[in-house]
Amino acid sequence: MAFTLAPTAALQGYRLDVLDTxxxxxxxxxxxALxxxxAPLWIVSDNQVAGRGRRGRVWQAPRGNLAASLLLRPAVALPEAATLGFVAGLAIVEALEAVAPRARFELKWPNDVLGNRCKLVGILLExxxxxxxGYALAVGIGVNVVGHPTDTPYPATNLRALGANCGAAELFLALSDAWTQAHALWRDGRGLGEIRARWLKRAAGLGSPVSVRTENRxxxxxxxxxxxxxxxxxxxxDGTIARIAAGDVHFGVAATARSNT
Structure with a gap:
C-alpha cells in the first residue's frame, strides 16, 4: 500500500510529500518552511536514518517503521502551540486503535505512546x-511498526510484536484522518480543555507512583x-503539589531506580 492522505485531510487542504529515505x-x-x-504539509517515510528524539537523543527506526512530520504555521503563540503535542498523542492513539484494535495503547506524559506498557511512539515538536x-512548527511522530530499539531506558515494542498486521502506509492513512479531527477539536488552543480530558482517559500511570527527573531535581x-x-x-x-513542565518520567515501584539510570 502506498502512502496516501485520508480524504478528510485532503479536503481540508493538507498536502503530502513521500520520501523513500x-x-x-x-x-x-x-x-x-525556511x-x-x-503549510499544512505532511512529510512521511518508512526509512528514516537520522531521526531525532527529545533532548538530542537518536530515534532509531528500521525500514518499515513510520516517520511522519506535519509542517504547520500556527496562528497562536509558541507556548500555546506546544500543546499540539497532546493533539498529536490523541491522534496517533486513535489511529493505532483503528488498525490494531486488540492491543492496549496509553499516552505517557509528555510525548510517548505505549503499547502494552512498552514504548511504541515518540512525538517531537520543533x-x-x-x-x-512568525514561526513554523514541525510535529514529528515516529512509530515502531516492524521493529524497535533494545538499548532504551524504557522497554520498547512494535506493532508487529503486538500482533498487528498493518504497515506504515496503512497507519499513516488512519493518522492523517485522526489528526484532522483532533486538530479541529483543539481550535487554536480554545479546545484544549476537551483535548486534556480525552488525553487523561488514556493516560498511563494515572494515580500511580511516579518519578520525574527534571533539570534541577x-x-x-x-x-x-x-x-x-x-x-x-x-x-x-510530603503532600506538596509539584507541577512539571518537562522531564523524564518513570512509573511504578522501580521509578526511582530507573530515573537514576
Missing part, C-alpha cells in the same frame, strides 16, 4: 523562526493529573 522528517519539514513551503516573521510521588497547561501534576510524599 530521509535523514529526519522534522529536519526536512523545517528546511521546507524555503517558503506552504520550531524555527521565519525570515518574514528528582520529583517523586503520585501522578494526580495534568493541569490546564498540560503540566504533569504530582503529589509528593
Amino acid at each position: 530521509v535523514g529526519s522528517t522534522n529536519a526536512v519539514a523545517l528546511e521546507r 524555503a517558503g513551503e506552504a 520550531s524555527v523562526a521565519l525570515p518574514g516573521g 528528582l520529583v517523586e510521588g503520585l501522578f494526580e493529573t495534568i493541569d490546564e497547561e498540560c503540566r504533569l501534576v504530582i503529589r509528593e510524599h
Whole structure:
C-alpha cells in the first residue's frame, strides 16, 4: 500500500510529500518552511536514518517503521502551540486503535505512546523562526511498526510484536484522518480543555507512583493529573503539589531506580 492522505485531510487542504529515505522528517519539514513551503504539509517515510528524539537523543527506526512530520504555521503563540503535542498523542492513539484494535495503547506524559506498557511512539515538536516573521512548527511522530530499539531506558515494542498486521502506509492513512479531527477539536488552543480530558482517559500511570527527573531535581510521588497547561501534576510524599513542565518520567515501584539510570 502506498502512502496516501485520508480524504478528510485532503479536503481540508493538507498536502503530502513521500520520501523513500530521509535523514529526519522534522529536519526536512523545517528546511521546507525556511524555503517558503506552504503549510499544512505532511512529510512521511518508512526509512528514516537520522531521526531525532527529545533532548538530542537518536530515534532509531528500521525500514518499515513510520516517520511522519506535519509542517504547520500556527496562528497562536509558541507556548500555546506546544500543546499540539497532546493533539498529536490523541491522534496517533486513535489511529493505532483503528488498525490494531486488540492491543492496549496509553499516552505517557509528555510525548510517548505505549503499547502494552512498552514504548511504541515518540512525538517531537520543533520550531524555527521565519525570515518574514512568525514561526513554523514541525510535529514529528515516529512509530515502531516492524521493529524497535533494545538499548532504551524504557522497554520498547512494535506493532508487529503486538500482533498487528498493518504497515506504515496503512497507519499513516488512519493518522492523517485522526489528526484532522483532533486538530479541529483543539481550535487554536480554545479546545484544549476537551483535548486534556480525552488525553487523561488514556493516560498511563494515572494515580500511580511516579518519578520525574527534571533539570534541577528528582520529583517523586503520585501522578494526580495534568493541569490546564498540560503540566504533569504530582503529589509528593510530603503532600506538596509539584507541577512539571518537562522531564523524564518513570512509573511504578522501580521509578526511582530507573530515573537514576
